[in-house]
Amino acid sequence: MSPDQDTIAAIATPIGQAGIGIIRISGPLCPEIVRKIFRPKNPTTTFKSHRLYLGQLYDPSSGNPIDEVLLSFMRRPHTYTREDVVEINSHSGYALLSKILETVLDQGVRLARPGEFTLRAFLNGRIDLTQAEAVIDLINSQSERGIYLSSQQVQGSFRADIERLRQAAIGILAHAEVAIDFPEEETDTVFRKEGATAIEKELIAPIEGFIEAHKSRIWVDGINTVIAGRVNAGKSSLLNRLLNEQRAIVTPIPGTTRDIIESTINIEGIPLRLMDTAGIRKVKNEVERLGVDLTKRKLTEADFVLIVIDQSRPLGRDDRDIILQSQGKRALIVMNKIDLPPRIDHEANAETFSLFPSVRISALTGQGLDTLKKAMKDCILGGRSDVTSSHAAPNLRHRRALSDALQFFKDAVSETREEAPMEIVALELKSGLDALGEITGETTSEDILNSIFSQFCLGK
Ligand SMILES: Nc1nc2c(ncn2[C@@H]2O[C@H](COP(=O)(O)OP(=O)(O)OP(=O)(O)O)[C@@H](O)[C@H]2O)c(=O)[nH]1
Ligand SMILES: [Mg+2]
Incomplete structure (x- = not known):
């Protein structure tokens, strides 16, 4: 101190x-x-x-x-x-x-200032940046699994992983530097034979693993889930059903919801940030237009979309548009109002419906809700089980730094193989090391530090 x-x-x-x-x-x-x-x-x-x-x-x-x-x-x-x-x-x-x-x-x-106690813990060397960030995650964690991942990180598991990578990179860099200093000693030839493989095995492969583990952030952050669909399809009714409370106003009048209504829930252990949106249709007035614009924006930002379709009416252009707009995302088609006679021509629309899995429910009676929840879980996890076994949950900042490091190390490998001067290889390795240092806080700029610690609440 x-x-x-x-x-x-x-x-x-x-x-x-x-x-x-x-x-x-x-x-x-x-x-x-x-x-x-x-x-x-x-x-x-x-x-x-x-x-x-x-x-x-x-x-x-x-x-x-x-x-x-x-x-x-x-x-x-x-x-x-x-x-x-x-x-x-x-x-x-x-x-x-x-x-x-x-x-x-x-x-x-x-x-x-917000986060200043934790900032001092960092500046005084008690914790590194990954641990400080995990404290924010722990406070904001949205699921039990998220708490587990964050508390592992508070205790330094990710810090140790990154430190191991740094030590490996330092070791390889030392060999490269020997090759630069003693070019006549055949060290160059040896490095070109073994160095590239070492970089691949000790650096590139584990970094790719951590980047993949970034997906386990869903346990910490929650999944951005948007309920979208034509007006009156039953979106707000579905939100209320999933929450088990009358959170959103439901009426038979099309265009009831104007603002985004947001809630957090846990579906089969997965935390979701659930957003009910204004229904899509050709807009009649300014207020509704703003609502529809907001829906479209939320749709582009969504990690997961529940596309609600009123199956008691023929499929309309708006329904089709929302399905098409969700392409490339994780989405489920929710056929609602199955308590009413069906009026959708499934054969004529087979191509549209083939884009996403669909589930049949009645938001009014609750029929099909359990099947829907299971389908949501499967859709989000996409059959991956690895997300539950991961120990690290790198955040976006970590992921960027890992991607940078990965690129430098990959360049080092190709340069080694292509007989580029060893000085260049060494430079790539050093840059990769710096990128790793950004994760733990060794080489992090003041701006980044400020932005990290400003996310804290007062008194932490
Ligand atoms: N029979 C039946 N009616 C339903 C069902 N789900 C919703 N409704 C009715 O459909 C009407 C519209 O429901 P909302 O939940 O407000 O629909 P919405 O999609 O949020 O509508 P907007 O906010 O206007 O876009 C209401 O009268 C609901 O009671 C269902 O499963 N079966
Ligand atoms: Mg609504």
């Missing part, structure tokens, strides 16, 4: 009325603050590290008591930030927590 580091504080629990609220303080002023604003019930002059003390919190400027609290004092370096840390467990209420925070700030402490 640098000696001139200031002391920061923030409310670490959500604002609102609750049993307990926590104020977190980190930095060199911690011991002094404890002495100034806290009187333990059993008087003591020395606070032991990592112990809880019951006592009274005071405002030293007025001498007035604020709250009875549990205070823990944790001496560096065995703390979240590797600095001295104090946590005050008080009752929770907006005014009370604000008063405590204000009293702490009055002692020469600065309000922490």
Whole structure:
């Protein structure tokens, strides 16, 4: 820790009325603050590290008591930030927590920025970037599997994987450099024979594995799922069915839904961000047009589409358009209203329907819902079982850096084989190493650091 580091504080629990609220303080002023604003019930002059003390919190400027609290004092370096840390467990209420925070700030402490505690943990070398990012993932995780993957990463599993890759790259680079320094020693010939294979086996293959494992992010982030279809097809009814609550307004009037209605659910263990959208049709007014435009945009961003079709009406142009627009995506055709007589000519539309698997349901009665959920799971996982066994869940930033590294290493292989100068091969290897270093934070720019830590909530 640098000696001139200031002391920061923030409310670490959500604002609102609750049993307990926590104020977190980190930095060199911690011991002094404890002495100034806290009187333990059993008087003591020395606070032991990592112990809880019951006592009274005071405002030293007025001498007035604020709250009875549990205070823990944790001496560096065995703390979240590797600095001295104090946590005050008080009752929770907006005014009370604000008063405590204000009293702490009055002692020469600065309000922490979002993620600044974790930033300090990173800057003080307790965790690397992959672990810091996993803390955000853990907080935002949408499924049990996501929590497992993120907590593995918090503990450093991905960091260790990347470190192994870096060590392998450093080893190969060392051989390349020997070949540059001693060209007459046949080291060049040896490197050209064995180096390329080593790069392929020790670097390229595992990196490709990690890029593939990026798909396991669905457990952490959830799948962007759009319910789309013609007006009145029963999209909002389907959303309500899946959620088991009356979340969206359902009426027989076409064009009921205008805004996107978003909810998170878990289908067979897979987290989905489910979006009910405005029905597609030739638009009559401005408000509806905006809704339809928004639907189209959401459709392009979707990872997964539920195309709802009212099978009690003949297939229309809008139905067909939505199916065609979903091409190239994961999608399911949901034939709705099977409690009504069918009026769709399946034979005439066989080609359109062959584009995606379809499921028959009635959102009104609930018939077919279980089959639909199973079909959704199969469609999302696409028969892949590997996503569940993966240990790493590289995020988009990691994936980009891995792709960069992969390209450099592939170039190094072809250059080695094509007898390019060893200096060029070494340069590719170094660039690949830098790309790997970006993942752990060794070679990450300040901008990227800022954007990562700004995703945190206050107090973390
Ligand atoms: N018989 C029958 N009626 C249904 C079914 N699903 C929905 N409906 C009815 O169809 C009408 C439209 O349903 P919504 O869920 O509002 O349809 P929507 O696709 O969200 O419509 P917009 O928001 O206007 O695009 C309502 O009267 C529903 O009760 C079903 O499975 N069977
Ligand atoms: Mg609707």
